[in-house]
Amino acid sequence: MDRFATNGAARVIDGFQVVERTYCHDDHFPSIGLANIHATVPGVEENKEKILRALKVFREFGVNIAIFPEFALSGYFWEDERACRAYMDTALIENHVDWIKQALWPLCTQELRGIVLNNLTAGPDNKYLNRTIFVSPEIADPLDHDHAYDKVFIPGIEKIFTASGTDNRLVLRSPRLETTVGFTTCYDYLFVELLRRYAFDDQVDAIIQTASWRGASSREYPLMNIHTDLYYGQLWDTVMSASSAQNQLWTIAVNAVGRHDISGATFWGGSGIWAPSGIRLLQASHFLEELLIVHNLDLRGARDFERADFDYEFDFRDVHRAMKESNACEESID
DSSP states (O other), X not given: OOTTTTTTOXXXXXXXXXXEEESOSOTTSOOEEEEXXXXXXXXXXXHHHHHHHHHHHHHHTTOSEEEOOTTTTTOOOOSOHHHHHHHHHHXXXXXXXXXXXXXXXXXXXXXXXXXXXXXXXXXXXXXXXXXXXXXXXXXXXXXXXXXXXXXXXXOTTHHHHEEOOXXXXXXXXXXXXXXXXXXXXXXXXXXXXXXXXXIIISOOSXXXXXXXXXXXXXXXXXXXXXXXXXXXXXXXHXXXXXXXXXXXXXXXXXXXXXXXXXXXXXXXXXXXXXXXXXXXXXXXXXSSOEEEEEESOOHHHHHHHHHXXXXXXXXXXXXXXOOOGGGOOOOOXX
């Protein structure tokens, strides 16, 4: 198969619509695969099968790093706490280590070097931790904390089930792929300080953002003739672009798509890649499952180019100062 013959075209392979692009002609840069997919709830075995199908497609296209959404194995929570917890207990990563070793590791050969997979693991005080792991035979323990990232900022219903991770960031450096990446999970991406630490302190080239980010939420401003039922989804699109530009980082974001099988909540999909300029290079459907593949992604080179043009990091360090609490001024205006 000529992997680079269909730049701009899409085709259906093994039930997935596959969208393929090429960033540059230098093939020693990495090829990245993004799985804009739906997780069945309940349905761990069905989700395993889908992950394997997607990985086989990624391998066929020469992907080096394959990335899956938040809760790819279990799917998202729902309101019946007792039933939800009973199901999630069966889906914990530690219950599926044999599957990781026997099914996923054998796929990490030749060009496919690693798989970014998010799911739950047992945490403190009878709660879970929301953990992103890097699956590779080179990492003997799939639950090794040194190669994992635990979600820090916990919203909404997730507070019932999950505890916050520590403030430790996960930075993976790959000299072979010529890149350094950091990790965030869903709501984490909205917290400026976390991204700034990755950008300015850790000097990462890209953020890998896994998410189960919803689309539907209403906002209305009647006299301005403005109404939307897709506020959360529109926020996703806007924030990925703005934060990439502000921090001069790539954002490689992989989101769940489709309707939750029990709660009916809709997830926005829209997985994609945003350059350090903030420009969206490629984005998946907000409604349909798709596999995105981008070849020869020069993450470090593009970041260096953006910084040479205008370096937000330099400007921030040079200009920024901590603001004092006493600077706030209150005045009455009649």
